[in-house]
Amino acid sequence: MNTENICNDPCPVARSLALFGDTWSILILRDAHAGLTRFDQFRKSLGIAPAILTRRLAALTDEGLLEKRRYSEHPPREEYLLTPAGRDFLPVLFMIGEWGREHRGGGKLVRFLDAETGTEIKAVAIDEVTGARIGTRPIRIVMPDSEEDDDSFEQEIKSRTV
Amino acid sequence: MNTENICNDPCPVARSLALFGDTWSILILRDAHAGLTRFDQFRKSLGIAPAILTRRLAALTDEGLLEKRRYSEHPPREEYLLTPAGRDFLPVLFMIGEWGREHRGGGKLVRFLDAETGTEIKAVAIDEVTGARIGTRPIRIVMPDSEEDDDSFEQEIKSRTV
């Protein structure tokens, strides 16, 4: 899709998706979090066509989620490392994974364990302010141009309440 | 990308992405959470070509994230409602939004408030078991075919530690 106009969308979800709103980018980020750094590691892990991998890595690098670093001068070799912004993507990965485990969880699945306790990680999203789980309380969406008290520009998510 | 083989991928992230691994699907789900239900509401909100919207809505319905419901017999009219699985997508949306706010947050942004307290929601992902924030402790990834004690088939995320 057209990622030009979406970049200045007032919705932070839309803005993010302009950068990683496709399957390959997210899988590359997943693999990067799993420790992969090199072109051929990604290519083999994903079974992606090299031309597409080149483009995706370049895009993610441009956008500041990955960083290209030369790890050998002779021969000249590059690797792709997660930037802080790329590392901040981990919670997104976990929530996507949680959804998949819950709703597409048949058969053998990769598991994510806490390395210290050895327990399986169950990722949940909470509101840091109220401590409530996301989705358990009603939410008010406020558009950027509306006064906060002006109901006419607000929408409510009615589907979830405590 | 090819969504056939990814459906049985052992990684829950990959499985999820087979269903909503594209920008339009995620934005449709976002709008559905914001209360939109009808074809033309989605079309106008997203500026999406109708043929593509038709296909995406059908896919999301097929996959069980949306449900098509006839809300009028005369004239025959349909609307698309979130299923429980679709509603469970909300934490993913929030984490994507959090990322965008943090890393692409310039200018006017839509805000999400707790309807009761009126405070801005700051979504964070935590491990329900340990209570630790995702990304603050080392993680062990266990492949489905490996013995849990067999190090040879395990990978560690080394990038993040407490």
Add this chain to the structure above:
DNA sequence: GTGACTAACTCTCAAATTGGTAGTATTGTT
């Protein structure tokens, strides 16, 4: 110093998908 090998690509081209616009079907409204 020749041949095999590795890493990180680029090139090519057919196939699939997308975007943009116009048009259709069914019904209600004036």
Add this chain to the structure above:
DNA sequence: AACAATACTACCAATTTGAGAGTTAGTCAC
């Protein structure tokens, strides 16, 4: 009868993807 609303379908040009072969630049084994 004309017009509007809703939920689409049809069409076609433009873009993107997928699959595979080829390229470049070096290392290593003998």
